[in-house]
Amino acid sequence: MVTAGNSGLGQRIMVLRLRRRMTREILASLVGRSSEWLRQVELHQRPVDRLSVLLRLAEVLRVQDVAGFLALASGEALPSVPPSVARSPETSRAIREALLGSWGDTDGIESPGVAHRVRQDYWSIWRSSARRYSFALSVLPDMLKEARALKARGHPGDAEAFADVHRFAASVLVRMGEGQLALVAIERGLGAGRIEDLASAGAVIRISYGAVLLNNDHADMAARVFRAAGEVLERRGATDDGCAVRALRAEAASATAVAEAARADAVEADRHLMAAEQILAGGPPDLACGSWETTLNRIRSYIRLGRYQPAIRLAERTDVGEQESRDWLAQFFLQIAEAQERSHAPVAAVYSLLQAEEASSEEIRFNPAGGRLAQMLLRHDNALVRRKLWAMLERNGLL
Structure with a gap:
């Protein structure tokens, strides 16, 4: 009924499931399928080929417009959300109030799995959904309120979870041109606890912090933050030289290059771009590592330095056929x-x-x-x- 390439039904199921605060395991069990089956449906990798299953999904997810839900299964696209609706003053005010609300203002707010949803679902939607902005705007207010309750709870591991929630919020806001709100979000994430104790996670949020600073034209400060992230990751690399850590180290170095390019320091920018290349090439011979973010940062650096033709040539050499992140593309x-x-x-x-x-x-x-x-x-x-x-x-x- 729905083809693997149709993005409407899978995305609709995922959005409804998240609004109902259901895990994949729970929804899959309620419709008599495995969580892996549901994961593939949501990511548009397999069809839903039984009407009985579609109707059961509509029932469990409490779909009001069942006819419209079934229409998605026949290949019709999910209708577009006009910006006047998605970015209405009410939505913008709700996001601002949720982000700037008092730390103690958590009465009646619970945080049932907000960190799990951000890590397992929200990032996935942001990177893979064609309508990721509409989705992010719909979940940000409640997500930030739940994060306040998470902070107030103070359980072990909550600092890292709180930081990740605010890193997600900052990533969305900075892309939408809300630089000041993004800065508030990322600074709250940094202030959640001792970021130094979060190992790689601390470096990741530092890189995000630097990106927000750079977006707000604070290139000097951004360069310092990127360098600090690189130092954390370099210490981690002494004991873990796997691709994941090396890719993050290369990302930190290439992000520093972007900041130096923004400062019009071509020598320092080139030095850090070369360092990023050396990090990726410096591991074991049988472990070739790549970094999509490093490629993107190299292009950004070239553009900021006025090297437009090298940026275009690099893009032409970049095979994006295997890149699945819509955000990156x-x-x-x-x-x-x-x-x-x-x-x-x-x-x-x-x-x-x-x-x-x-x-x-x-x-x-x-x-x-x-x-x-x-x-x-x-x-x-x-x-x-x-x-x-x-x-x-x-x-x-x-x-």
């Missing part, structure tokens, strides 16, 4: 579109913008970087470019 194509626009190649830039939109259908609508780039391209005296851009802006409700 959207950022990749937006960066390439910027390099192409600055290289006076507007047709190529529009094509890259369309690739970003294909990776994440809400990217141009919710990410201000996409909208700004579209406005820059409209200045080019090219009828083809303008026609494509007008259609894109109208499609995303930006006209």
Whole structure:
């Protein structure tokens, strides 16, 4: 009934399950299937081919519009959420109040598995869903309120969980151009406890902190934060030289390069880019490691240094066929579109913008970087470019 390539039904099931605060194991057992079966359905890797199972899912998830739910199984796309609804003043106010609320204001708020949902589900949706912005906006207020209760509880492990919740919030907010709120979120995550005791997790949140600082034009401070993350990971690498730690070390080094490029220090930027390469190449001969984030940071560094052609050539050499993260793909194509626009190649830039939109259908609508780039391209005296851009802006409700 639904093909493995259809994104509507699987995403709808995942969203409804999370709203009901159900784990995959619980929902799967209630419909007589395994958690692995449900995981594959939610990630659009297998079909739901029985009407009885669909009806049972609708019943358990308390679907109001059963006909619409079943229509998704026939291949119809999930309807788009207009930005006027998803980013309504009420939604923005709820996120702000949840983030800035008093630490002691936790009466009536519980935190049933918020950390588990963020780690196992929310990050997965953010990286893989075409409508990740709409989803994130729908869960952020409750997620942040539950995190306050988590902080008040003070159980072992809660500091790391609290930090991860706020790192997720900061990642969403910074992509939406809410730099100041993102800074508040990531600083609250850092203040949750002794980040030094969180090993790699502490370095990850430091890298996120540096990215938010850089987005807010604090390049000097961002460079220091990235270096601190690299030092934590270097100590970890003395006992664990696996790909995961090396990829994080390379990410920290290449992020430092981006910050140095933002400071117009080409020598330091190149030095850190070379260090990132050496980290990835310096392990055991039989353990080849790569880092998608390091590739993206290299492109960012080139663009900030005005090296647009090297950025474009690197992109052309990057095989993104195996990259499943819509978040990464959207950022990749937006960066390439910027390099192409600055290289006076507007047709190529529009094509890259369309690739970003294909990776994440809400990217141009919710990410201000996409909208700004579209406005820059409209200045080019090219009828083809303008026609494509007008259609894109109208499609995303930006006209």
